[in-house]
Amino acid sequence: MLLEVKDLSLSIGILRLLDRVSFAVDRGQVLGLVGESGSGKSLTALALTGLVRRIGGVVTGGVILFDGQDLAGLPEPALRRLRGKRIAFITQNPMSALDALKTIGDQVDQVARLHLGLSRRAARARTVEILTRLRIPDAAQVARAYPHQLSGGMKQRVVIAMALAADAELIIADEPTTALDVTVQAQIVMILADLVRQRQIGLILITHDMGVVAQICDLVCVLYAGRVAESGPVETLFAAPRHPYSAALIGCIPREGMAPGALKGIPGGVPSAAAYGDACCRFAERCPRADALCRRTRPPERIEGGMTVACHHPLPLLSAAPEVAR
Amino acid sequence: MTAAAPRPGLLPAVLRSAPVLAFTSWKGAIAGSFLLLLILGALLAPWLTPYEYDVQNLPGAFQPPSLAHPMGTDEFGRDLLTRILYGARTSLSVSGVAIAISLFCGMVLGASAGYLGGRFDRAVMVVVDLTWAFPEILVALMLVAIIGPGTTGTLVAICVAYLAQFTRLTRAQVMSLKSETFVEAARGMGASGTAILFRHLLPNCLGPVLVAGMLATGDAIILEATLGFFGLGAQPPTPSWGGMMSSGSGLLFKGPWIILFPGLCIALTVVAINLFGDALLHKLDIRERVRSA
Numbered sequence: 001m002l003l004e005v006k007d008l009s010l011s012i013g014i015l016r017l018l019d020r021v022s023f024a025v026d027r028g029q030v031l032g033l034v035g036e037s038g039s040g041k042s043l044t045a046l047a048l049t050g051l052v053r054r055i056g057g058v059v060t061g062g063v064i065l066f067d068g069q070d071l072a073g074l075p076e077p078a079l080r081r082l083r084g085k086r087i088a089f090i091t092q093n094p095m096s097a098l099d100a101l102k103t104i105g106d107q108v109d110q111v112a113r114l115h116l117g118l119s120r121r122a123a124r125a126r127t128v129e130i131l132t133r134l135r136i137p138d139a140a141q142v143a144r145a146y147p148h149q150l151s152g153g154m155k156q157r158v159v160i161a162m163a164l165a166a167d168a169e170l171i172i173a174d175e176p177t178t179a180l181d182v183t184v185q186a187q188i189v190m191i192l193a194d195l196v197r198q199r200q201i202g203l204i205l206i207t208h209d210m211g212v213v214a215q216i217c218d219l220v221c222v223l224y225a226g227r228v229a230e231s232g233p234v235e236t237l238f239a240a241p242r243h244p245y246s247a248a249l250i251g252c253i254p255r256e257g258m259a260p261g262a263l264k265g266i267p268g269g270v271p272s273a274a275a276y277g278d279a280c281c282r283f284a285e286r287c288p289r290a291d292a293l294c295r296r297t298r299p300p301e302r303i304e305g306g307m308t309v310a311c312h313h314p315l316p317l318l319s320a321a322p323e324v325a326r
Numbered sequence: 327m328t329a330a331a332p333r334p335g336l337l338p339a340v341l342r343s344a345p346v347l348a349f350t351s352w353k354g355a356i357a358g359s360f361l362l363l364l365i366l367g368a369l370l371a372p373w374l375t376p377y378e379y380d381v382q383n384l385p386g387a388f389q390p391p392s393l394a395h396p397m398g399t400d401e402f403g404r405d406l407l408t409r410i411l412y413g414a415r416t417s418l419s420v421s422g423v424a425i426a427i428s429l430f431c432g433m434v435l436g437a438s439a440g441y442l443g444g445r446f447d448r449a450v451m452v453v454v455d456l457t458w459a460f461p462e463i464l465v466a467l468m469l470v471a472i473i474g475p476g477t478t479g480t481l482v483a484i485c486v487a488y489l490a491q492f493t494r495l496t497r498a499q500v501m502s503l504k505s506e507t508f509v510e511a512a513r514g515m516g517a518s519g520t521a522i523l524f525r526h527l528l529p530n531c532l533g534p535v536l537v538a539g540m541l542a543t544g545d546a547i548i549l550e551a552t553l554g555f556f557g558l559g560a561q562p563p564t565p566s567w568g569g570m571m572s573s574g575s576g577l578l579f580k581g582p583w584i585i586l587f588p589g590l591c592i593a594l595t596v597v598a599i600n601l602f603g604d605a606l607l608h609k610l611d612i613r614e615r616v617r618s619a
Contacts, residue, residue, distance in 0.1 A: 049514060051510075051513060051514065054513075080516050080518060081516065082516070083513070083514055083515060083516035084514065084515035084516030084517075085516060088514070088515065089511070089514030089515070090514075091507050091510055091511045091514065092507070093507050096506060096507040096508060097507045097508050097510075097511040098508050098511070099508045099512070099525075099526050099530070100508075100530070101529050101530055102529075110515075110517075110525075111515050111516070114515075114516060114517070114521075115516060159511065162511070162515055163515075166516075
């Protein structure tokens with residue numbers, strides 16, 4: 001397993017923002033980390049690279065096993081050598097992810113020069129090669145351009161190129177398509193999917209777009225208020241979501257031929273981190289299936305049919321097998 | 327790839343040509359040419375004029391402007407143009423050097439305060455805000471009083487008087503830049519703290535800071551002249567524009583040109599520096615430059 005996160009808990013000050021989050025991703029796999037804003041997706045990404053320490057985050061429990069090595073306790077210099085080299089991070093907004101004063105080539109070169117010790121010339125050749133592979137026309141020319149001369153989609157590809165420059169094995173992409181328009185979004189998603197298959201890297205895709213998840217993810221992990229609601233193979237989740245929250249998220253995807261008004265939203269909003277309850281299901285306030293039990297006890301994790309679901313009253317399994325609570 | 331790969335260095339490649347490009351606007355061209363002429367005149371003064379700046383010629387005192395003395399002579403019969411050229415040496419070098427030192431120190435202080443934050447930041451800012459609370463001239467006067475009048479005193483005084491401004495500006499720039507996505511992205515790619523500070527933060531705040539330095543040089547010339555006017559600057563017989571105005575102020579009706587020409591010089595130089603700084607500001611903004619190219 002390339003990356004295995006087990007029972008990761010994380011606090012910033014008195015706020016307990018992640019509560020026993022677990023997921024795993026292997027080489028050649030895409031894991032979708034989904035959930036509404038404020039559910040802890042980006043925080044999880046920051047935790048994986050150790051960058052969360054900069055904003056005062058403390059891992060209070062669990063392990064982050066990357067290729068067998070626990071990153072949670074690794075000192076900063078060791079983490080820094082890992083970042084960009086083995087684990088690359090693609091930030092949310094490609095429009096501002098590049099330094100306006102430096103050429104594209106300069107910025108991509110830097111990663112290979114830092115981590116692979118390449119000479120300036122070798123690094124530039126590599127940059128041009130990577131840019132070409134990302135279907136950037138006239139890559140040598142683009143390498144000499146400044147960020148403001150490129151479109152959003154081009155910039156995002158440059159950011160992806162930075163992630164590839166030192167042959168990272170795991171790429172964490174934090175909403176890589178949100179700032180782009182729809183046609184470009186599809187292109188970027190396809191590029192990422194191709195990279196995973198061709199180079200056998202692991203990709204963690206953080207998104208709130210269930211459409212993208214359905215398109216390229218192998219595994220999905222639905223986060224809600226700092227806890228995993230449901231996780232498992234993407235086909236199973238879309239065919240038969242067990243957790244009412246996953247079901248509601250899928251219900252939010254517009255489909256062709258939908259009757260007007262059939263598109264549903266989820267009433268209410270994500271609770272604030274200060275109001276996270278401990279001994280309850282955090283989705284209970286918005287859940288149509290919630291009862292007194294949900295407000296009193298933390299739902300146990302059930303593992304059934306390849307899915308892990310944390311719910312007292314999960315939706316029925318597709319095969320209608322008898323449910324057994326753990 | 328035929329074009330040379332960008333050279334490393336603190337000053338980014340895109341900023342390096344800005345001073346030259348500033349000449350492409352008419353404002354920058356006029357102001358820049360004036361400043362260049364002034365600097366040349368100051369450097370070549372001994373060869374440009376047949377007169378000495380410190381040899382008195384009492385019978386020839388108070389001559390109005392003529393062909394032999396384009397700006398007239400002062401109360402000791404010394405050629406005014408000669409004294410203005412030599413005075414430019416004092417005024418320009420003292421303010422220029424003082425601002426350069428002040429800019430450097432301010433950037434180091436401001437960048438480390440802004441980047442490190444915490445207790446160091448607070449300690450620096452207490453001192454900086456304290457000096458900031460007083461007008462520059464007061465700070466300068468106090469320092470000259472401590473060090474003693476003369477060129478060195480003036481230099482140190484100007485240096486310290488503007489330190490607060492540069493420190494604050496750099497600190498503010500670094501603080502706002504360090505939370506930018508591209509800095510986070512660089513960190514995510516494994517860049518170390520020093521790499522981020524020197525490769526990304528400092529180059530990005532260099533533009534505004536350099537322009538502030540340029541504009542402050544104009545201010546510093548006035549400050550230097552003020553100290554000279556009070557008799558605290560360069561001591562006679564070394565000419566300085568402020569000192570020349572001071573001696574001319576008592577002779578306003580006997581020889582108005584004695585105060586007029588140094589005054590005019592100060593005013594024109596300051597205006598030129600401001601205009602050039604303005605032209606520089608536009609050329610330092612890479613986005614604007616490419617748009618108009």
